[in-house]
Amino acid sequence: VHTRAHIIKIRHAQLLAGAGCTEVVAPPFVGVADLDALGLDADDPLRGALRLENPLSSERPLLATTLAPALLEVAARNVGRGQTAWALSLLAPVFLPGTEPPPAAPIPPVDSRPTDDALVALDAALPAQPRHLAVLCAGDRHPPGWWGPASPSGWADAIAVIRTVAEGLGVVVEPRSAARPPWHPGRCAELLMGGVAIGHAGELHPRVCAGFGVPARTSYAELDLDALLAAAPEVVGAPELSTMPMAKEDVALVVDEGVAAADVAAALRTGAGVLLESLRLFDVYRGDPVPNGKKSLAFALRFRAVDRTLTEDETAAARDAAVAEATTQTGAELRR
The missing domain is CATH 3.30.70.380 (Ferrodoxin-fold anticodon-binding domain)
Structure with missing residues (x-):
């Protein structure tokens, strides 16, 4: 029997595929250079990433607070192999430590099961790990052919993918003009659900595109997927149809x-x-x-x-x- 969470997970994956996105997988690690390349301010909360004691790479010793570097690296790799038109999606957790330092984690014994109190203390020492959805679009949305010239993708396409997924889940997400790195000023939208911001979308700043080696005017969207799924009904109601003229x-x-x-x-x-x-x-x-x-x-x-x-x-x-x-x-x- 599928649970509510499983049903909604299947639904949003189908919606992303229907919107033309190819889902990718990427490791959850970033480096200071990645955050610099995003153009983040020195006091940006995304810079407060947790550092690993024993990282796999000394160049990326931090747990990701945003999915942008990982998805941009995948895109750059595809560009290097001749793929310049794509719509990529990434679903993964981010790690948000918050403003206060976490409590020290206890070291449980190795010869017995940790007590319930120890498990609670271990959970309390972990950062918040909401799942995010990121979408990256570049190149031609429709290739040229006998039907006409190519149709290039733009910042509106990244927003459209998010709205398509949200509407398919039975949730209303509205864009509102905003300004935030790594997006281009004037081409960035805040994504609101019930008046609360759950993400941003728009065209990446030219310096960000150049720094990561992706095409100019690449569009990117990222939002809190857990917040979106929590608001989604298990069954999306069918629209009311009328035989009366419009x-x-x-x-x-x-x-x-x-x-x-x-x-x-x-x-x-x-x-x-x-x-x-x-x-x-x-x-x-x-x-x-x-x-x-x-x-x-x-x-x-x-x-x-x-x-x-x-x-x-x-x-x-x-x-x-x-x-x-x-x-x-x-x-x-x-x-x-």
Whole structure:
């Protein structure tokens, strides 16, 4: 009989494979040079890695606090062998010692089973070891051919893989603009689940790509997989289907450059109410006649009722309520 944890583990592995990722295995060790190559600040918590007393390699004597060096090394090895287009995934624990030094671990006897208290003390001396999921994308997402030119992968693809896995598990993960090494400023997103950050995704900084020997504009995502799986239901509910026709509305909203599209989308969902079936950002425009320092975000809103055909007045009212909420929360103005 499969347990809940086993069922969810199988499901997320299938989702990663379906998203085009090849799973790899890598050792959980890093060196100071690896953390330097990531461009981490001197006081970054990821630098507080535990040092092994008897490491396998003197160059990597630390337990990994991030999966980035291990996955980037695998990618660089593939680049050296002629593989320049890939989507790789790595599922492994990281070792987070925390801000306080751990208690000293007892040395149990060798001639008898450790007592229950000794086992508890041994567990207390271990660092937190959450499992993380990391995804690395580079090269062409679709190769060139008779169907047209190649389609290069980008930072949005790394985010898309994470969202695909999360949605398949029945969990909502929303990206929000952020800035954090090793990602490129302005091309990094914080991954939020229920308003709590569980990871980051985006395009790696050019210096990081050069330092590890991977293609420029390589994209990377890493999140706390244990947190994601803990929020996943054992059975993902099927969507509600309606035989009623869909009503379509598109809106273009002008907002300040610093306003995140995700915040505007969240406000639109709140204002639109229960009739909103889906919402999608399909265009971002900067330039005349949009004023300097602002951008235009175009959203496709799809409305549907389960029991009736919506009237034009009902659809317009839901659209106007959505725009009004976006104006209240983000200062958005309807582009005429």
